[in-house]
Amino acid sequence: xxxxxRVRFAPSPTGYLHIGNAxxxxxxxxxxxxxxxxxxxxxxxxxxxxxxxxxxxIVLKSLKWLGINWDEGPGVDGDYGPYRQSxxxxxxxxxxxxxxxxxxxxxxxxxxxxxxxxxxxCLARGKMxxxxxxxxxxxxxERTRFENEGRIxxxxxxxxxxxxxxxxSLRGEIVFESDTIGDFIIIRSDGTAAYNFAxxxxxxxxxxxxxxxxxDHLSNTPRQILLYRAxxxxxxxxLHHSLILGPDKTKLSxxxxxxxxxxxxxxxxxxxxxxxxxxxxxxALGEGGExxxxxxxxxxxxxxQVGKSAAIFDFEKLKWMNKAHINRLELNExxxxxxxxxxxxGYHTTDKKIGWLTDVVDLTRERLRTxxxxxxxxxxxxxEESEFGPDAVEVLKNEGVLNLLELLKQEINIEQDIPExxxxxxxxxxxKKTKLKxxxxxxxxxxxxxxxxxxxxxxxxxxxxxxxxxxxxxxxxLKLLAR
RNA sequence: GGUCCCAUCGUCUAGCGGUUAGGAUAUCGGCCUCUCACGCCGAAGACACGGGUUCGAUCCCCGUUGGGACUACCA
Numbered sequence: 001x002x003x004x005x006r007v008r009f010a011p012s013p014t015g016y017l018h019i020g021n022a023x024x025x026x027x028x029x030x031x032x033x034x035x036x037x038x039x040x041x042x043x044x045x046x047x048x049x050x051x052x053x054x055x056x057x058i059v060l061k062s063l064k065w066l067g068i069n070w071d072e073g074p075g076v077d078g079d080y081g082p083y084r085q086s087x088x089x090x091x092x093x094x095x096x097x098x099x100x101x102x103x104x105x106x107x108x109x110x111x112x113x114x115x116x117x118x119x120x121x122c123l124a125r126g127k128m129x130x131x132x133x134x135x136x137x138x139x140x141x142e143r144t145r146f147e148n149e150g151r152i153x154x155x156x157x158x159x160x161x162x163x164x165x166x167x168x169s170l171r172g173e174i175v176f177e178s179d180t181i182g183d184f185i186i187i188r189s190d191g192t193a194a195y196n197f198a199x200x201x202x203x204x205x206x207x208x209x210x211x212x213x214x215x216d217h218l219s220n221t222p223r224q225i226l227l228y229r230a231x232x233x234x235x236x237x238x239l240h241h242s243l244i245l246g247p248d249k250t251k252l253s254x255x256x257x258x259x260x261x262x263x264x265x266x267x268x269x270x271x272x273x274x275x276x277x278x279x280x281x282x283x284a285l286g287e288g289g290e291x292x293x294x295x296x297x298x299x300x301x302x303x304x305q306v307g308k309s310a311a312i313f314d315f316e317k318l319k320w321m322n323k324a325h326i327n328r329l330e331l332n333e334x335x336x337x338x339x340x341x342x343x344x345x346g347y348h349t350t351d352k353k354i355g356w357l358t359d360v361v362d363l364t365r366e367r368l369r370t371x372x373x374x375x376x377x378x379x380x381x382x383x384e385e386s387e388f389g390p391d392a393v394e395v396l397k398n399e400g401v402l403n404l405l406e407l408l409k410q411e412i413n414i415e416q417d418i419p420e421x422x423x424x425x426x427x428x429x430x431x432k433k434t435k436l437k438x439x440x441x442x443x444x445x446x447x448x449x450x451x452x453x454x455x456x457x458x459x460x461x462x463x464x465x466x467x468x469x470x471x472x473x474x475x476x477x478l479k480l481l482a483r
Numbered sequence: 484g485g486u487c488c489c490a491u492c493g494u495c496u497a498g499c500g501g502u503u504a505g506g507a508u509a510u511c512g513g514c515c516u517c518u519c520a521c522g523c524c525g526a527a528g529a530c531a532c533g534g535g536u537u538c539g540a541u542c543c544c545c546g547u548u549g550g551g552a553c554u555a556c557c558a
Contacts (some may be wrong), residue, residue: 008554010558011558012557012558014557014558029543044558046557046558047557047558049557050557050558064546087535108556110556112555112556115555115556116555119555122484123484123554129554130485130554131553154556160507163542166487171488171489174487174488175487176486176487177486180485180486180487181486185555185556187556188556189556192556194555194556194557194558195558196558198558214552215487215488215489215511215551215553216551216552216553216558217552217553217558218487218488218552218553219486219487219488219552219553219554220553220558222487241487242550242551243551245551247493247494247548249550249551250550250551251551251552263489280495280496281495282494282495282496283496283497285493285494287497287505288506288509289504289507290495290506290507290529293537307489307495307496308488308489308490309488309489309490309550310489310550310551310552311494311495311496312493312494312495313494314493314494314495314508314509316494316508316509317494317495317507317508317509318506320508320509322509323520323521343515366519366520366521367519367520367521368520437517438517439517439518439519441516441517442517442518443518444517445505445516445517446517447518447557452518452519452522453517453518453519454518454519455518455519455520456518456519456520457516457517457518458517458518463554465551
């Protein structure tokens with residue numbers, strides 16, 4: 001197998017991990033694992049204003065939760081570090097210096113306000129805003145004058161006439177004319193490297209073989225290719241995948257609801273389901289099935305198969321997938337994951353036997369689409385009393401229910417305990433005495449014991465309930481009927 | 484405005500010149516069942532439009548329309 005496959009995910013730590021970025025990370029990771037290559041995590045924190053260590057931690061945590069592990073990066077030493085751009089400024093400086101020496105870049109003394117003004121006037125005249133290159137040919141005299149004014153220069157890359165062809169493994173050759181690009185800043189006035197510059201230096205130095213990223217970077221690529229050329233660096237293979245859109249076909253953002261990986265976790269999605277959905281969206285898993293484990297996905301994943309068009313994020317399908325994964329998961333593992341959600345619903349699990357808990361989870365799991373729905377499913381086991389909803393009251397008001405409940409109470413009192421077999425026996429005896437059967441027999445029992453008309457099989461619920469609770473609930477039902 | 488990308492059921496997609504345009508999800512019926520959920524069966528639902536090329540276009544080319552991305556001393 002090819003072993004020189006090296007890909008990277010390069011988030012900027014300016015907030016939580018967006019689900020769309022998570023998909024990019026996942027694509028890179030899957031590509032690396034599928035091809036037995038290396039997955040590198042690089043933190044792009046050159047924007048000192050917005051980058052924080054807190055967000056970096058959140059991003060790392062989200063990646064870990066998704067099961068995306070890195071071979072090199074923060075916390076994992078490699079031969080090409082450091083892996084935080086803020087720790088690499090000296091490297092960028094040196095390379096920028098080289099460009100300056102070769103006269104491929106120049107110092108620009110324009111002030112941000114001045115640039116903003118020309119930009120605005122360009123826009124006003126319906127022209128493309130582009131740096132006019134006015135600092136390209138400054139004389140020594142002009143330069144010292146600017147410096148005496150206290151202006152601190154940026155370094156701009158000089159874009160010359162010609163065309164740039166981006167070879168994208170998904171979209172083929174895309175041609176850009178250089179004159180639409182304009183000289184761009186590679187070193188800011190504060191000495192830090194700008195994105196397009198740092199990326200190129202790092203991708204080269206870190207021996208990145210494939211650059212897999214979102215379509216939003218496609219128009220940056222010609223700039224980067226120009227830099228590759230200036231340094232005589234060999235080009236990596238580029239691939240720009242399409243973006244995820246919200247239901248209104250605009251870029252998925254907060255106003256569409258849940259967008260951060262952290263939120264998906266907190267609202268009860270399984271990482272396996274999120275991974276499954278993100279990799280499935282776009283068609284990279286091929287035909288023949290949709291529900292897969294991470295291992296199966298690594299095996300099936302083929303980046304060349306992803307669609308070129310943007311895909312709308314369908315929460316409904318994700319939920320369906322989540323449900324499928326909930327039911328696939330090993331029971332003990334599921335129980336461990338679901339306990340925090342039971343606690344969150346206000347029920348205490350610490351004083352419960354683990355065997356009882358797993359039984360409860362086993363019984364309720366197949367109705368869950370998300371883990372946080374466990375609260376409403378599990379109330380019947382944790383609450384002392386039944387709460388009768390309108391539909392429940394309706395059932396209790398049926399003819400013969402009063403008699404049925406009294407019989408039920410008697411029968412339960414006769415039984416010493418509530419063992420496995422009890423329920424069957426009790427119901428059998430009541431059936432004989434009341435001549436009731438089917439729905440008219442079982443539904444009132446369900447309703448009085450759980451307060452609901454829906455739920456798991458009564459035969460399985462019954463052994464998990466305390467005898468006192470059962471009696472108390474029957475009394476509540478009787479009381480309701482007495483009124 | 485400019486540059487670039489994209490276009491099959493509501494949604495995700497299969498299709499790679501000749502198909503009753505297939506599947507999944509969601510929706511609606513039915514079966515199963517004490518109920519819900521699962522499962523099974525069924526229904527409805529798409530090639531954006533207009534030109535070419537061709538014996539023949541969902542498929543290839545061009546245009547129109549629509550959507551998206553970028554257009555920063557953000558990444």
